[in-house]
Amino acid sequence: MADAQISIEAITDKNGRERFVDLGRAFAAQLEHSVPQLRSEQLELVDPAKNPFFGHARAQLFIAHRDGKPVGRISAHIDELALQMSPEQGFGPGAGMFGYFDAQDETVASQLLETAEKWLRDQGMNRVVGPISMSIWEEPGLLVKGHDHSPVIMMGHHPAHYAGWIEAAGYTRAKTLYTYDLDITKGFPPLVQRIVQSGERNKRINVRPVRKKDWDEEAAKILAILNDAWSDNWGFVPLTPAEVAYTGVKLKPIIHEDLNMIAEVDGRPVAFMLTFPDINHVLKKTGGKLFPFGWFHLLRWLRKPSGSDMRVPLMGVLKEFQNSRMASQLAFMMISYIRDNAAARYDSTRGEIGWILEDNQGMVAIADTIESTINREYAVYEKSIG
Structure with missing residues (x-):
């Protein structure tokens, strides 16, 4: 009423x-x-x-x-x-x-x-x-x-x-x-290690860190893969060139090369994984304010986010490689390398992966295989108004 x-x-x-x-x-x-x-x-x-x-x-x-x-x-x-x-x-x-x-x-x-x-x-x-x-x-x-x-x-x-x-x-x-919680102080199960090792033996595959000095070009490559890889997913709406450029600018300050990977096959970018240190760790201290002193804490943290939780918001593999053995190799290689870097170089103990659609069987299987657990759920609702 x-x-x-x-x-x-x-x-x-x-x-x-x-x-x-x-x-x-x-x-x-x-x-x-x-x-x-x-x-x-x-x-x-x-x-x-x-x-x-x-x-x-x-x-x-x-x-x-x-x-x-x-x-x-x-x-x-x-x-x-x-x-x-x-x-x-x-x-x-x-x-x-x-x-x-x-x-x-x-x-x-x-x-x-x-x-x-x-x-x-x-x-x-x-x-x-x-x-x-x-x-x-x-x-x-x-x-x-x-x-x-x-x-x-x-x-x-x-x-x-x-x-x-x-x-x-x-x-x-x-x-x-879903979002998944991952203890990154532990090594991955033997199955994952074997998949990573098999990928490393494949001379066609090269998994490399992003190049921040070429970030505009790297961001364009990543978002082009994203637009292809996610195009059949529920909720997908393509990113426009203007949004790609805008997103690249916004993400650059929180990009650390060794936490973000591009996978190449025969020299061609075909997959990516992004990982962001949890800036909320700093915003809690500053109350979400840059002034008078919040900017100092933020800049210092951005240079070396030691002890920070990590979030994996996006990863993707071109559709032509999905549901293939190589797709598993690419995904687990990127996950493994980023996990190792987060733990060894940033003293991180925890990662969070998501969002992941409840019926995205491929991503749910990856999350289960690396022994992560659901820690958050988000609901999207709908209603007819016709």
Whole structure:
């Protein structure tokens, strides 16, 4: 039932975007184990003039007020590239999205979701998928398991009760995303070691660290492989050239050559694995602020993130090699080399792999084979609004 005391404001300017971001930060600050992120980065993600996602998408941000006080927020957005995908891959014609969902109570949540649905319906959409904040490559899904520990770099962290509120509004789960926890102080099982050794005997294969001095070219190679390797996956939306360039610039400061690998076959890049030190380790100390002294801690950490947890957000093998013996060799060689470097050179003890789709049999099998365990689950919901 609608609450007459609640009003919904549509955000139309820079000041509104700042209030939208700051409201999300205020909600996050109340949540145990949440880690404050850099405000400047959060503002950039919702700024159409700065985030190339808006080159193929349109969005409307909303803030809910009760008695003049902000009590919730949500985004409604439409990705034109997602509309062109097959419905079997999660989106397709008529599929809009919601994201950046925060609410003080279930009544606020209900009215925010209704508002986002109405905006999407008015734009010609007949289905809603979410939460996705805001590109599928940024922060997909709602945390539904793993609230008892802090997230790592670029991972969402949400109150447990949000799931019930979303489901009460008529949403059903479309897909589950897993993250896996890995003890990197231990060696890999004998099977993995044998696969790595067989790959090392194959003279066609060369697994090398990325070259940071050539990072723009390296990033383009990696993201080209990604666009091919993930093209049949649920939720896939291709990255545009502008997004590739933007992502490369954003990732460069956290790239350490020996933690990121490109695999070549006959001199041709065919696979990659990215690993990021967990910058949240620093953001906890600085409160997500660069000034007055946060920049010093951040720069010092970026040079040598000793003792940091590691996150593997992305890896991929060109489709032509998938489901082959060589694909296993490439994957386990990259994983093994990065694990060894993280433990020996950075004193890391823990890694996190994900997101991984629940039905991505290849990646689930890899995660199981290296004896990692699920530590977080994210749910993506959908609802018909036609």
